[in-house]
Amino acid sequence: MILIVDMNWKRDSLGYSEFVSPIVSVIQPLEECEVRHFSDIEPAKLDGYSKIILSGTALRDHTTLKQVDKFGWVRDFDKPMLGICAGIQTIGLVFGEPLNPCRQIGMTEITTLRENPLFQGTFKAYTLHNYSVEPSQNFEALAKSTQCTQALKHKQKDIYGVLFHPEVRNPEIIGHFVELKP
Amino acid sequence: MKLGVLFSGGKDSTLALHIAAEKEEIVCLITIISKNKESYMFHTPNIDITTLQAQALGLPLVKKVTEGKKEEELKELKDAIAEAIQTYKIDGVVTGAVESVYQSTRIQKICDELGILCVNPLWKKNQKALMDELVAKNFKVIISGIFAYPLTESWLGKKINPNLIDKLVHLSKEYGISISGEGGEIETTVLDAPMFKQRIDILDYTVQAKGNSGVFIINKARLVAK
Numbered sequence: 001m002i003l004i005v006d007m008n009w010k011r012d013s014l015g016y017s018e019f020v021s022p023i024v025s026v027i028q029p030l031e032e033c034e035v036r037h038f039s040d041i042e043p044a045k046l047d048g049y050s051k052i053i054l055s056g057t058a059l060r061d062h063t064t065l066k067q068v069d070k071f072g073w074v075r076d077f078d079k080p081m082l083g084i085c086a087g088i089q090t091i092g093l094v095f096g097e098p099l100n101p102c103r104q105i106g107m108t109e110i111t112t113l114r115e116n117p118l119f120q121g122t123f124k125a126y127t128l129h130n131y132s133v134e135p136s137q138n139f140e141a142l143a144k145s146t147q148c149t150q151a152l153k154h155k156q157k158d159i160y161g162v163l164f165h166p167e168v169r170n171p172e173i174i175g176h177f178v179e180l181k182p
Numbered sequence: 183m184k185l186g187v188l189f190s191g192g193k194d195s196t197l198a199l200h201i202a203a204e205k206e207e208i209v210c211l212i213t214i215i216s217k218n219k220e221s222y223m224f225h226t227p228n229i230d231i232t233t234l235q236a237q238a239l240g241l242p243l244v245k246k247v248t249e250g251k252k253e254e255e256l257k258e259l260k261d262a263i264a265e266a267i268q269t270y271k272i273d274g275v276v277t278g279a280v281e282s283v284y285q286s287t288r289i290q291k292i293c294d295e296l297g298i299l300c301v302n303p304l305w306k307k308n309q310k311a312l313m314d315e316l317v318a319k320n321f322k323v324i325i326s327g328i329f330a331y332p333l334t335e336s337w338l339g340k341k342i343n344p345n346l347i348d349k350l351v352h353l354s355k356e357y358g359i360s361i362s363g364e365g366g367e368i369e370t371t372v373l374d375a376p377m378f379k380q381r382i383d384i385l386d387y388t389v390q391a392k393g394n395s396g397v398f399i400i401n402k403a404r405l406v407a408k
Binding site: 014025167 | 305307
């Protein structure tokens with residue numbers, strides 16, 4: 001069972017259908033999944049999930065970036081995790097990685113920097129962000145655009161992050177994450 | 183949260199309006215009238231009917247006319263959204279974008295520059311599910327434009343119902359056209375919807391068609407009791 005964390009500004013928001021439902025649509029044919037809003041996460045119950053995906057949010061919705069204290073469980077979850085846009089920005093802050101201003105909106109060329117199980121080569125992806133996570137201590141860059149780091153991985157843990165939105169034009173990347181062996 | 187809806191009078195923006203209204207307050211509609219019939223950004227057949235639709239919905243309409251030159255028409259859109267922010271204090275804009283990154287990219291940029299939220303409640307929605315939802319929610323929607331093979335004049339003015347959706351599903355499998363017209367294969371006009379306090383009654387129309395391209399133009403219409 002995969003947990004998808006709804007990172008939008010409130011429970012059952014208008015952001016759900018835009019940033020969570022498309023991820024659910026990609027995963028459902030591959031594996032069972034369920035969605036919880038970030039404010040409803042019970043850390044003690046996370047052991048029951050095989051993987052966790054943290055969704056993106058609307059461009060100007062930075063709610064989770066101001067509530068990083070609610071994401072202490074990110075450090076303790078020992079199975080694969082994927083943060084998308086606001087998801088990886090929040091994970092980055094949990095691990096002390098800095099956010100840098102980087103505004104990109106629309107189809108953007110992504111170049112792979114390091115071999116990884118999620119993607120390879122150069123490809124186009126849909127971006128919608130005002131900040132990037134620049135790896136400094138715990139993470140390493142997996143891909144970049146001309147402006148900033150676009151994908152990264154924790155150096156020791158199976159924590160991946162993409163700044164672009166794979167659910168829009170690159171659903172196979174989410175598929176590869178689902179196939180990852182813990 | 184106060185929201186304005188980018189409103190073309192077609193099925194997507196009207197459905198997006200209804201979904202958004204379930205969760206937030208809708209305070210105005212924003213319509214761009216493009217003089218360019220082949221606008222990349224804005225739905226064109228029967229755009230003038232948005233005035234009647236706004237009356238039916240009981241919502242004020244912010245309307246701007248554009249020559250429809252690619253990219254330049256975005257300035258009018260930005261001006262219209264800025265006017266809605268000024269007049270109706272909107273915190274965000276709702277769009278009916280489903281798959282078009284071309285449209286969504288441009289609207290997202292404008293909203294970001296104006297410092298407001300952009301929400302797309304139909305984004306990546308399954309197209310058959312979208313059409314089924316219109317029928318389930320009792321929307322009365324007609325085909326007001328056809329722009330792809332093998333669609334012909336006979337489709338113009340037809341109501342979206344389960345039978346028509348089945349035909350579109352068949353054409354999608356056979357010819358690769360989008361079930362909901364996401365590729366611009368069809369355009370639609372909404373005559374009634376749950377939030378309409380009155381419905382639109384068409385009094386006079388003209389069909390202009392040639393081959394696989396045509397429009398159903400509403401010349402005269404009125405609001406009548408539901």
